Amino acid sequence: MAATPSEPPASRPAPPDVVEPLTRADLPAAAAVLAAALADDPGFRHLFPVDSRRESELRALYRMTLSDALRYGLTYVTKLDGVVTGAVALYAPGGYPMTAARWWRQAFRIAAIALRTREHSFGLIKFGDLTAEGVPADAWYVEALGVRPDLQRAGRGKLLMARVFADIDAGEAPGYLETTKPLNVTYYSALGYAETSARVALTPEGPWIIPMARDPRKAA
Numbered sequence: 001m002a003a004t005p006s007e008p009p010a011s012r013p014a015p016p017d018v019v020e021p022l023t024r025a026d027l028p029a030a031a032a033v034l035a036a037a038l039a040d041d042p043g044f045r046h047l048f049p050v051d052s053r054r055e056s057e058l059r060a061l062y063r064m065t066l067s068d069a070l071r072y073g074l075t076y077v078t079k080l081d082g083v084v085t086g087a088v089a090l091y092a093p094g095g096y097p098m099t100a101a102r103w104w105r106q107a108f109r110i111a112a113i114a115l116r117t118r119e120h121s122f123g124l125i126k127f128g129d130l131t132a133e134g135v136p137a138d139a140w141y142v143e144a145l146g147v148r149p150d151l152q153r154a155g156r157g158k159l160l161m162a163r164v165f166a167d168i169d170a171g172e173a174p175g176y177l178e179t180t181k182p183l184n185v186t187y188y189s190a191l192g193y194a195e196t197s198a199r200v201a202l203t204p205e206g207p208w209i210i211p212m213a214r215d216p217r218k219a220a
């Protein structure tokens with residue numbers, strides 16, 4: 001799930017972070033950043049309702065996500081003085097959802113997630129199915145985006161998305177993502193995404209999965 005709060009005006013200097021591919025050594029730190037960044041998203045508050053467990057459950061989830069994206073997708077991080085400050089996971093067209101073989105490769109991590117989430121694991125499976133159904137086969141899919149909470153609103157999300165757009169626009173394919181945080185719709189709209197279809201309700205009262213797409217662009 002993609003999420004980054006509103007950024008400051010463009011006149012503010014870009015953060016001094018570097019953007020580089022995620023390495024396996026940095027995977028735990030990147031998973032922790034995503035877990036902290038996304039812990040307050042309405043969708044995850046619904047899926048992981050126990051406040052004291054949510055971040056640890058999300059860390060396990062994103063270790064699996066990033067492990068798969070390292071092998072089958074693209075993953076980037078921002079770093080400040082060698083410390084991971086933000087992360088994004090991206091799949092090329094046709095790279096998502098995961099195949100049965102890829103699920104099997106992640107069997108140990110899936111078991112760990114089920115153990116951590118316990119009574120909420122079936123809801124997580126349903127959520128995964130709902131999001132996977134909406135991913136267009138021809139689109140670059142931003143599966144996760146987040147910045148460390150204490151460093152948000154300084155442009156790191158835009159640095160990561162600029163790297164994403166370099167990949168998307170090189171292939172002249174559309175982009176796609178989902179969010180469950182209505183505030184993010186404005187943020188992603190400013191980056192060229194637009195809502196594509198009806199929002200999908202996790203319960204009749206919400207929260208809602210909000211699908212957004214970006215038209216293909218030709219690389220400059």
